[in-house]
Amino acid sequence: MKKIKCIIVDDEPLAVSLLRNYVAEIPFLELVFSSDNPFEAVEFIQKNQANLIFLDIQMPELTGINFMKIVGDKMKYILTTAYSEYALEGYEHNVVDYLLKPISFERFNKSILKVRDRFPFDSKKDINYLFVKSSGxxxxxxxxxxxxxxxxxxxxxxxxxxxxxxxxxxxxxxELQLPENFIRIHKSFILNLNEMKSVGSKKVGLKSGEEVPVGDFYKSNLLEKLK
Structure with a gap:
């Protein structure tokens, strides 16, 4: 399956390193170039193809806004910045989202899901894990x-x-993030079909022995899926 080819441009080497590590955790992202020199990135883009740029707004030699004006809208951007007010100007360009530093992986992952939804191919099927924050x-x-x-x-x-x-x-x-074996069976429940054992009039039985409710509105879609 095609991957989203991405580039990282940030004048802070530590920020580049952090984003490289985050990108490596996402199965449908492929890092093709990273640099703390925006001019090197412009040169790379002129000779190579990419889909997405993680771009720092505040760089002394070439700001992110001017970078986007040079490169244009042939790619999508996720802006990284320590100052949220700069993001507003960025939205005039082909910007999907902005990440406010310091960037957590949880926030990075949410931004990537926005990107995924804007590409024509289905990367959803490749997701085999979720990163979540629970109990701190x-x-x-x-x-x-x-x-x-x-x-x-x-x-x-x-x-x-x-x-x-x-x-x-x-x-x-x-629901938008999960693979196709997950299905909404009730206004308050999503079920992993691989864990289902039986379907009753109002309940679905699981292999674990638990039961969860199935709503009338969703039941016909569930039965159709089982065919």
């Missing part, structure tokens, strides 16, 4: 381990056989 800690969850996800007001509970992860997120946002 970052967790990497293998999607195959998820039994179901339950919405609880402004939070969701990601349930595995051994753990529960309560995170500040919407069910809709997670």
């Amino acid at each position: 800690q970052q967790h990497r969850i293998n999607v195959d381990d998820i039994l179901y996800i339950e919405s609880i007001k402004d939070y969701v509970n990601i349930r595995t056989e051994t753990q529960e992860y309560i995170i500040l997120e919407t069910l809709k946002s997670l």
